[in-house]
Amino acid sequence: MDSVNGLSRITLVLHWLVAIPMIGMLALGLYMTNLELFDYYDLHKSLGILLGGVIVLRVIWRLRQGWLPPVANYAKSEMLLARYTHWTLIISTLLMPVSGMIMSGASGHGFDVFGLELVRENPDPTHPDKVIAFNEFWSGFGETLHEYAGYILILAIVLHILGALKHQFIYKDAILRRMLGQNTKLK
Numbered sequence: 645m646d647s648v649n650g651l652s653r654i655t656l657v658l659h660w661l662v663a664i665p666m667i668g669m670l671a672l673g674l675y676m677t678n679l680e681l682f683d684y685y686d687l688h689k690s691l692g693i694l695l696g697g698v699i700v701l702r703v704i705w706r707l708r709q710g711w712l713p714p715v716a717n718y719a720k721s722e723m724l725l726a727r728y729t730h731w732t733l734i735i736s737t738l739l740m741p742v743s744g745m746i747m748s749g750a751s752g753h754g755f756d757v758f759g760l761e762l763v764r765e766n767p768d769p770t771h772p773d774k775v776i777a778f779n780e781f782w783s784g785f786g787e788t789l790h791e792y793a794g795y796i797l798i799l800a801i802v803l804h805i806l807g808a809l810k811h812q813f814i815y816k817d818a819i820l821r822r823m824l825g826q827n828t829k830l831k
């Protein structure tokens with residue numbers, strides 16, 4: 645169980661198993677889109693869907709366990725800011741794989757997990773190198789959501805990391821140590 649003195653192994657593993665790959669996926673997404681490196685799209689989709697599975701487990705775990713108990717008494721405004729940021733992180737991590745699948749599925753590009761097809765492509769019979777959207781509305785909706793949820797997520801991660809650094813170097817409390825798996829019980 646998560647407690648003031650230490651976090652459960654499941655909380656620790658799920659936090660870092662989502663946090664580090666998520667930062668990598670944001671970087672890969674921006675890199676391949678801005679430089680139009682279409683060869684990376686299949687890799688991005690496959691990794692994103694697998695990561696989506698871990699994200700779902702993590703959200704279920706967090707909702708069932710409730711939020712982490714604070715290690716000290718902080719100002720109400722800071723507690724609220726941390727809580728809003730955690731909600732933003734949880735919701736937008738979920739929205740990224742979901743919106744990616746809506747966009748790729750509805751646009752007719754399809755997606756697979758390392759060759760295992762989940763939604764097929766819809767090639768244009770008259771232009772075999774192009775695809776026809778199954779549904780223009782959902783394709784555009786997924787694309788917009790994927791882009792903006794990505795920007796919101798980046799902002800939330802920056803705020804989150806600044807918060808962790810503030811706890812570590814200004815408050816000098818045990819928040820970061822606890823998330824790194826150390827027992828914070830005062831000896």
Ligand code: HEM
Nearest residue numbers: 659663666667706712730733734737801805808819820823
């Ligand atoms: C390398 C950067 C990161 C550091 C140093 C870090 C650090 C922390 C710390 C210290 C906590 C505990 C806060 C508390 O005790 O109240 C925490 C919780 C949390 N972090 Fe991070 N984090 C990082 C990256 C991320 C990323 C990239 C995400 C999401 C994409 C994320 C999502 C969360 C969430 C949702 C919580 C709330 C508790 C939980 O659900 O486990 N973190 N993080």
Ligand code: HEM
Nearest residue numbers: 669670673674677689692693740741744745748755791794
């Ligand atoms: C799981 C975490 C994911 C993250 C963090 C992520 C992040 C990103 C980011 C930041 C971009 C650049 C957005 C832009 O500038 O327009 C992007 C593009 C893209 N992502 Fe993801 N993505 C994820 C999952 C997925 C999944 C599961 C799929 C599809 C199955 C997907 C399909 C795409 C596609 C097709 C693009 C290119 C869009 C374009 O060319 O306009 N992504 N992703």
